[in-house]
Amino acid sequence: MDISSKGGTQSIRRVLHMLRLLAQHEASGLSLQEITSFSGLERSTAHRIITCLAAENFARKDTESKRYYLGIDAMQIGFSAMQRVPIADTLRPLAKRLCRLSEDTVFLVVQQGDYALCLLREHGDFPVRIFTIDAGEKRLMGIGAGGLALIADYSNEAIAKIYARHAVEYEQAGLPLDCLLQKVRHTRQQGFSEIVDGITPGVSGVGYSFSISKITKVAISFGAISQRLDAARRQTMGKLLAEECLAWVRAM
Template identity: 80%
Template structure:
């Protein structure tokens, strides 16, 4: 996005850009210096725009840390749309198609700060169904196939920062930083994530992450019992998942969504 372009929409674009940056870093917040660096705006411009957003309650400044976070009106807009869950509505046909192709359980998650929020779960015809997470539940990125696919999109340095914010929870999940890094790197190499005995013993999964907008990233994953999702089938289903999701994104872009 060219936030420095001339025209009457320039200020709007700048404000939206800063809101996106703050939303992307909601778990840690952003200092004015970080906002300036990430946005590419002059410090005075960034300060003026974020001050306006604060006046309108779209941004708040934490009194202790002096870092900027989403304000109550930004949150309210999100809450107002939650009863529809438009992401789930849009992606449900793809999830159902993947169920038909695999006969397995399919999960749809969306990134929410450092977490992956489950938006939908669809069951295929295979008689053993997987219930590791349900719609409305969330877990840290990296825990579960969808969350691992999401966190693998970050650099090693960014993953280290995320892990540092939630070290105890990651350790409890059996994911010290070194293990999480190794899994993220393997995901990047393969083009899809793999887990075995992750959230639940005896359950395996594969996942693929992609973007719907500048700040909205989602992941879709398959889950099945270990004997059904062995190494050979994880590769087969991971490649199927990546191929189907890429085709869906391409069709969406061509349709101008």
């Protein structure tokens, strides 16, 4: 976005850009210095906008850390929009198509801070169904094929910070940082994620992440028993998944 563009909408664009920044960094919050740096605005301008957003409950300043987060009213707008046009309803036709093509279980997750929140699980015709996660449940990004696809879009430095915030949970999941980064490198190289005997022994998956708006990222994944989703089929299904998701994005 060109937030330096002139005209009557310049101020509106600046405010919207700042709200997007807060949404993108909701888990950790942003200091005024970070807001200034990320927005490209003068410090006085950034301070004026964020102060106004806080006064109107669209931003919240933590009294101890002095970091800014989304406010109650910003979140309420998001909740209202979700009730009217849920992400799951929008992407359900794609998930059902992938079920028909694969006959496997398809999962849809959306990034929610450091977590991947499951919005949808659709079962294909293959008789062995996968129940590793259900709609409404969430896991840290990196755990599970969809979450791994999401976190692979982050820099290694950002991943290390996410890991540090949840080190105990990652260790409990049997996922040390070096192992996570290795999986991330593999995901970036081939364009989709792979999980073999991960969360549930005997179950494997492939996942692909993509953006459905400037601040909303989702991932769709296939899950199947490892015997069915062997190395060769993981390659086939991973490429199919990427192709179908990219086609959906182009048709938006």
